[in-house]
Amino acid sequence: MQDVNLTITAGGKTVLLGPNGAGKSLIMRLCHGLLAPTAGRITWAGGPIAWARDRQAMVFQRPIMLRRSVAENIEYPLSLRGFGRGLRRQRLREALQMAGLTNHANLPARLLSGGEQQRVALARAWVIRPEVLLLDEPTANLDPTATGAVEQVIEEFAQAGVKIIMTTHDLSEARRLADEIVFMHRGCVAEHQPARQFFGAPQSREGKAFLAGQLSW
Amino acid sequence: MSDITQAFPLAARLLLQFDPLLREIIGLSLAVSLTAVVLAAIVGLPLGAGLALLRFPTRNFFIVLNNTLLGLPPVVVGLVVYLLLSRSGPFGFLGLLFTPAAMVLAQCVLVTPIIMALTRQQIEDLWLEYAEQLQSMGASRLLAIPTLLWEGRHSLMTCVLAGFGRAIGEVGAIIIVGGNIDHYTRTMTTAIALETSKGNLALALALGFVLITLSMVVNGTVYGLKEHALRHDLSGITAP
Numbered sequence: 164m165q166d167v168n169l170t171i172t173a174g175g176k177t178v179l180l181g182p183n184g185a186g187k188s189l190i191m192r193l194c195h196g197l198l199a200p201t202a203g204r205i206t207w208a209g210g211p212i213a214w215a216r217d218r219q220a221m222v223f224q225r226p227i228m229l230r231r232s233v234a235e236n237i238e239y240p241l242s243l244r245g246f247g248r249g250l251r252r253q254r255l256r257e258a259l260q261m262a263g264l265t266n267h268a269n270l271p272a273r274l275l276s277g278g279e280q281q282r283v284a285l286a287r288a289w290v291i292r293p294e295v296l297l298l299d300e301p302t303a304n305l306d307p308t309a310t311g312a313v314e315q316v317i318e319e320f321a322q323a324g325v326k327i328i329m330t331t332h333d334l335s336e337a338r339r340l341a342d343e344i345v346f347m348h349r350g351c352v353a354e355h356q357p358a359r360q361f362f363g364a365p366q367s368r369e370g371k372a373f374l375a376g377q378l379s380w
Numbered sequence: 381m382s383d384i385t386q387a388f389p390l391a392a393r394l395l396l397q398f399d400p401l402l403r404e405i406i407g408l409s410l411a412v413s414l415t416a417v418v419l420a421a422i423v424g425l426p427l428g429a430g431l432a433l434l435r436f437p438t439r440n441f442f443i444v445l446n447n448t449l450l451g452l453p454p455v456v457v458g459l460v461v462y463l464l465l466s467r468s469g470p471f472g473f474l475g476l477l478f479t480p481a482a483m484v485l486a487q488c489v490l491v492t493p494i495i496m497a498l499t500r501q502q503i504e505d506l507w508l509e510y511a512e513q514l515q516s517m518g519a520s521r522l523l524a525i526p527t528l529l530w531e532g533r534h535s536l537m538t539c540v541l542a543g544f545g546r547a548i549g550e551v552g553a554i555i556i557v558g559g560n561i562d563h564y565t566r567t568m569t570t571a572i573a574l575e576t577s578k579g580n581l582a583l584a585l586a587l588g589f590v591l592i593t594l595s596m597v598v599n600g601t602v603y604g605l606k607e608h609a610l611r612h613d614l615s616g617i618t619a620p
Contacts, residue, residue, distance in 0.1 A: 192512075195516060197512055197515060197516065216518065217518065220516070221516045223512065223513065223516075226513065227509065227510055227513035227514075229527070229531060230530070230531050230533075231530075239517060239527075240517045240518055243517060243518045243519055243523055244518060287517065291518075
């Protein structure tokens with residue numbers, strides 16, 4: 164990463180777009196507190212990022228399913244936080260319904276398809292009521308049908324007022340979902356604009372090349 | 381050579397007749413070793429996982445110490461436990477010397493470092509895979525311990541079995557703290573040692589075959605349980 168000065172505000176869906184190796188996933192992990200920067204600061208509403216961990220949830224490109232049922236996977240973050248049984252069950256029901264997984268509750272999570280596992284990961288994020296949902300290429304390994312189902316769940320989060328920050332290198336997905344675009348290239352933020360402006364008239368040379376399909380890394 | 385050729389039919393006869401004395405010895409061997417392994421697992425599994433995940437100043441020292449204890453000579457363990465439990469020792473008041481309890485204690489001391497070291501390695505490998513996801517969900521390294529112990533339960537069963545293998549075949553420690561007393565502290569291995577010293581080599585070998593068969597039965601049972609659990613992904617068992 165080089166000279167990254169970025170402010171992401173509440174509300175809407177911010178998509179980090181760029182070719183492979185641009186630094187999108189790295190930014191996500193820094194924002195989520197999984198990595199510490201070697202220089203500079205990352206703050207949350209002016210305070211240290213560590214304070215924000217409970218207010219964020221992250222869904223990875225390949226989410227890890229614990230060796231237990233779908234329901235137990237979704238309840239896991241709540242049990243970590245010491246939630247009582249009654250509240251756990253209530254939030255589990257809501258999350259299963261939101262993600263369309265009610266009929267899968269007792270199935271071993273590792274036996275589900277990739278798209279279904281991604282929905283379990285989203286339900287697992289839903290139960291902790293995050294203010295921000297970080298998604299690192301959540302549909303990269305999914306077919307169009309599964310992608311559509313996952314994007315529908317992401318939309319549920321957005322409508323519930325959760326800030327969405329998502330990485331993708333898929334232009335069509337970015338066009339579908341983004342309210343604003345942070346375009347990255349080789350560790351730098353090349354552009355940060357509302358989505359309509361970026362796709363209509365990109366300012367940077369790299370942005371133009373990427374939209375023209377001339378920039379793969 | 382004749383002892384070896386006599387040993388096979390003798391072993392078969394002992395097993396088929398299920399001699400009461402043999403039954404008693406097998407029962408004690410299993411009781412002592414299984415109890416020792418269970419206790420060692422209760423201590424060794426969480427300690428091994430803790431050593432894998434937690435970060436503290438003397439961590440490297442304890443890893444080296446744990447690895448060193450893998451090569452503990454059983455007779456030395458037996459001697460130390462003997463001194464601790466003898467009438468003049470600090471725990472002599474418990475009256476445990478020359479009892480099966482003392483044998484369990486000695487085997488527990490031998491087996492715990494094995495389970496701990498193997499667990500540490502398994503959990504370290506699991507952490508590489510699970511770290512980001514667990515940390516993202518709010519699990520600290522400490523809270524990840526019970527989670528990873530459960531996630532790795534199939535592999536950890538093999539770690540515990542390795543401990544059982546050490547325990548069931550051990551003789552040096554239990555012969556010192558147990559005394560090899562007939563009908564009380566005589567196990568398969570101490571009986572083999574006794575019969576060998578008496579020159580009853582065929583009988584000693586036969587007992588050895590019985591011991592190996594016993595060990596195979598236990599290992600086969602655990603393997604079967606593990607495969608069954610893997611096939612059904614332990615559905616229906618509540619996770620911690």
